[in-house]
Amino acid sequence: MTPARSVAASVAALGFAGALTAPLPALAQNARCASPGSHAAQSSAQVLRINRLELGAVAKPATRAPEAGPPAVTGVALGDVRSVLIAGGEVKSAAAARTLDGRVPGGSENDLVLQQAPPDNRAASRQRVGTKRFGPLRTGPGTLTAHARWNNGLACASVTGEASESAAALNRVTLTGGGNQSLVRVPEAFSATSSTGLRRRGGEAESVSTTTLNAGKISLVDGEVRIRVLRAATLRVSMSSGGRAEAAYEPAAVEITTRDGEQTLLDTPGDHHDVTLSEPSTPLESIPSPLASADPLPLPSIPGVPAAPESENAPAPDSPTGAKLRISLGAARQATKGKAIAARATAIKILLVRGDDGPATTGHQSSAVVADLSLGVLDGAAVAPKRPTGTRAGTGSSNRTGTGTAAPAAAPGSPDVSPAGAAGLPITGPGLIPLLLAGSGMVIGGVCAFLLSSRRRRES
Incomplete structure (x- = not known):
């Protein structure tokens, strides 16, 4: 091989090698927080809560005084779920259901x-x-779920x-007895869910x-009385x-x-409907029970969050004789403090009162609350x-967490809802097109040098 041809071959080889061995675009490492934010969220739900229940003291003939019974049940709930997100906490995400x-x-x-993260x-x-x-209380088979x-x-x-989600799904829920002698009976699935996120x-x-x-x-x-829930109740609380x-x-x-076939639709907070119960009704049986309230679920709490006002109960219906049932829909009530917000709502309220026609001098009220219940x-x-502060340059937002969980949906009817930009990991290093142009230029230069050297040999 002549020197000129050798040089041309070397140039061509260098061109191909440069195109193949130059560093290709690289995916940057996942950005890390230099200082985690102070954002947080928490949610909780209960399927059925007993605010007050007088066992064995309802539906007695109006002329009788209430008979002494076991202590009232208060502050007890069935299907209890809670979820937490605390960006600056040691436990940053947690969920529990019982x-x-x-x-x-x-x-x-x-x-x-119970589940918590990290990891x-x-x-x-x-x-x-x-x-x-x-x-x-009695409940059939069900499922508890927690995910952090x-x-x-x-x-x-x-x-x-x-970040976190919890759920309690119960079947065949009954309050007092079962079948006959039941105040509340839910033959189908009865569930509550809670979640937090960004x-x-x-x-x-x-x-x-x-x-x-x-x-x-x-x-x-x-x-x-029969109730059919046509639309689920949902409370979504956010702070930007x-x-x-x-x-x-x-x-x-x-x-x-x-029972006589009369139908009423409730679909607005504050709506209520009263039903006068038939005289023979004896919806509660006397069940001595040591049922008492318990400690909160073992999850961290968010400091500095205002206390949401309690939902206002509908006034007890007047029932001079017999027993009356009031069904009502609760409204959401909220409180804010700085850049924190809290809210509370009761989906369905059930109030049962017993009539008492005793004379006013006896100190008896015209009606006494026997059952105060909250569904949801x-x-x-x-x-x-x-x-975000302290993150590496070029980091984009994503509409998914790094583990593939989709972002929560925006509140129904909320305007201007847009997901975060679907940017993945940033690309670093030289671009692919400049590399190809440089390599091609070197190859073309080598070919031109080879042709020029061949022409000179023929002329000589």
Whole structure:
């Protein structure tokens, strides 16, 4: 090989080698937070809560004075769920669900599932529960679920997605007895869910908590009144990095049918309907029970969150004689403090009163509350995220967490809802097109040098 030809071959080889061996575009490492934000959210829900229940003291003939019975049951709930997100906490995401928010010495075991992060949990913890009896409460088979997720993007509020979720789904729920002598009987699935996470709306990051009550058919007072839940109740509470607070509540829609076939629709907070019960009704049986309230679920709390006002109970219906049932829909009530918001709503309220025609001099009221129940107690709170700081340049937002959980949906009817930009990991290093142009130029230069050297040899 002549020197010129050797040089040309070397140049061509260098051109190909340069194109093949030059560094290709590289994916940057996942950005990390230099200082996690202070954003937070928490949500909780209870399927059925007993605010007050007088056992064995209802539906006595109006001429009789109430008979002494066991102590009233107060502050006990069935199907208790809670979810938490605390970006600056040691436990950053946690979820828990249990069958009963209460204690029954010597009664059925109170099942509990709990999960927390970090580290991230790709799968939820689930536990099937069998038939349970807790004093006047009974429930058939059900499922408890808890799922806690976490990654660095959630700590910085640079990605959106769900951080924690819990659920309690129960079947064949009955209050006092079962079949006959039941005040509340739910033959179908009865469930509550809670979740927390981050979303992006109007260009701002938001902390979000969501709670929902799902139910189907509900029978009250041994079937004298039937309820069909046509629409689930949902409470979504959010606070944006810019201080925009919102408590979006979609009330339940229920259809009430009495024994004589009369139907009434309730679909607006504050709506209520009264039913006068037949004289022979004896909806409560005397069941001595040590059922008492329990400690809160073992999850961290968010400091600085205002207390949401209690829902206003509908006034007890007047019932000079007999017994009367009031069914009403609760409204959401909220409180804000700085860049924190909390809200509470009760989906369906049930109030049962007993008439008492005793003379006023005896000190008896015209009616006495026997049962004060709440179906779907929904609570939520959110603390505003701060803008990400200390992250590496080029980091984009994503509409998914690093573990693939989709962002929570925006509140129904909310305007200007936009997911975070779907940017993946940033690309670093030289571009691919400049590399190809440089390599091609070197190859063409080598070919030209080879042709020039061949021409000179022929001329000589």
